[in-house]
Amino acid sequence: METKYFLNKNGNQSEPFTIEQLKDEYITADTMIWAEGFEDWIKASECPEVASLISKQPPVLNKSQQQPELEAKTDSKGNILYYREVKTEKTSTDVFAIIAFAAGLGGFLILPILFVPIAYIACIISYFKMKQDKSLGGVGFRTIGAVLTTINIFWLMYQFKVGFFA
Numbered sequence: 001m002e003t004k005y006f007l008n009k010n011g012n013q014s015e016p017f018t019i020e021q022l023k024d025e026y027i028t029a030d031t032m033i034w035a036e037g038f039e040d041w042i043k044a045s046e047c048p049e050v051a052s053l054i055s056k057q058p059p060v061l062n063k064s065q066q067q068p069e070l071e072a073k074t075d076s077k078g079n080i081l082y083y084r085e086v087k088t089e090k091t092s093t094d095v096f097a098i099i100a101f102a103a104g105l106g107g108f109l110i111l112p113i114l115f116v117p118i119a120y121i122a123c124i125i126s127y128f129k130m131k132q133d134k135s136l137g138g139v140g141f142r143t144i145g146a147v148l149t150t151i152n153i154f155w156l157m158y159q160f161k162v163g164f165f166a
Contacts, residue, residue, distance in 0.1 A: 005050060008032035008041060022053050029054050096126035097138030100145030104152070112152040119149040 004016035007025065013034075017025065027033075029045035031054075044050045070083040100122035107115030126142045157163045 003035050003037075003049070006034045008034075019049055019053075022050060025053075027053050091135045092137065093141065094126050094129055094136040094138040096122045096129060097136075097142040097145070100126055100149075101141040102145070104145035104148030107152040108148045112156050116149055116152050116156070119145050119152075123149070 002018050004018060005022060006016055007014040007027070008031065027044050027050065029043060029051075031044040032041040033044050033047060033050055034041045035047075044054055070085060072080045073082050073084060074080055100119050103115040103119035103122060107113075107119060123142055123146045126138065130136045130139065130142075158165045
């Protein structure tokens, strides 16, 4: 009778595999296996029959080993001037995005005429800072701040009967 091997897949016992069927499975040296006659689960590298099937996959790259994503900067004619690294991981929230949100909310709840200009200026600064530095987060704060500020403007126009509210 052919030996049946069980694999530990993410903490769960697999169905039994023959040695032929194991060739289709991804097995590393640390994959835990069990078969009849084993006292306990062992590493695949400790079983001579299974050790020959260990995948020869390269190790996973660390983030520091991966090639950075590059962005080309061009002139008005489309000629490439230089490349710069694109930072995609958000490392911090833009302070101007938070100011835009707080001022938009402050204008909505306290005094629109004071907070509206602050919120819009903060939104504009935040937009250009985030465009320049891709690692900054806070788009949601900036967007909500801009929406609240727009509502504040319409509220002021309604209160003072200006524009299309006249």
